[in-house]
Amino acid sequence: DDDDDEDDEDEDEDDDYETESGSVTGIPSYSIYSSVNGSSEILISGSNNKKPAGKEAKKPSQRDADDSWRQFRHRHPSDYQEPPEDSNQTIQNTDEHEPVIDVYDHGKNATIRLDIDVQIDLAEDIAELARLNRLGWFKKGVALFEDKLKNHLDSFPVVVEYADLLLQQGEYTKALSFTEHCCVLHEHAEMYAPDEYMVLRSMNAYASIFATGTLLPALEALKGMSEFMKKEKLDSLKATK
Known part of the structure; x- marks a missing residue:
């Protein structure tokens, strides 16, 4: 009877956490555990979003979630860079006589004509x-x-x-x-x-x-x-x- 009571308590604890899974392009699958008291914890579980057969998702520790998040940030730093400002706005803010290259336009070649006075040392x-x-x-x-x-x-x-x-x-x-x-x-x-x-x-x-x-x-x-x-x-x- 004691064993049955412990199993029931474990099931009740598992019921207290609702699991929501999802995936984002280029980002590993994640699981969000929402507790009844409003707190939440995140587990980065890799690219496979499916649970192994016969196993229940376990409540992750906060330390595991933080470590997994930092590792992902380290592997994919470009996903968290600030988006570049509008290139047209950049051109408008510069001097009209100053040669300007749109550094974000990588699909075209830019040709700039510069008039330079060349002096030869005689x-x-x-x-x-x-x-x-x-x-x-x-x-x-x-x-x-x-x-x-x-x-x-x-x-x-x-x-x-x-x-x-x-x-x-x-x-x-x-x-x-x-x-x-x-x-x-x-x-x-x-x-x-x-x-x-x-x-x-x-x-x-x-x-x-x-x-x-x-x-x-x-x-x-x-x-x-x-x-x-x-x-x-x-x-x-x-x-x-």
Whole structure:
């Protein structure tokens, strides 16, 4: 009789818990045990939602449920990430001139056009050209200019070093033609600073004296340089006051 009473009590305890089972795509099956006093406990039971034949579901402990839940969270962290904000709203919040890529649009390729100013470092080549000029190795200097520097006439160090090389080796006609060409380029694009342009004009006048035997270009260059120096002096005095 005592055994029968214990069995009846076990059945009564089992009746106090109503079992509700369900499954979610990508989430293991779960069982929710609702007690009569309103509390509930969760058991993560794996992907199979069916109970084994001949066995009754047992009331899980809170610790087992918490451990199973943490393990599932660890295996599937992406299922609990916050949904991304609307990509259109993100684009609206950015500057209209700023390139924008929709990072959530993985189905299309994005092509962005960027205008970048590229500058080439000519310091080593210019230093080598000056060294060859000092040593009198003019042919190597001309070869270096033709190979690497002839397309960089907007750089004043390139222009002045090569013009000086031509003057040093007595190529006055070439020096005259080269400096005149650079002066014309400056008049159209203003590639050089005012003082640099004055130096270029003086080298052109010097080459003109030996190439043509005339002094008029040299006198005009001298007059222009004198006016430039007076203007620079006045600007300097105004700046100090």
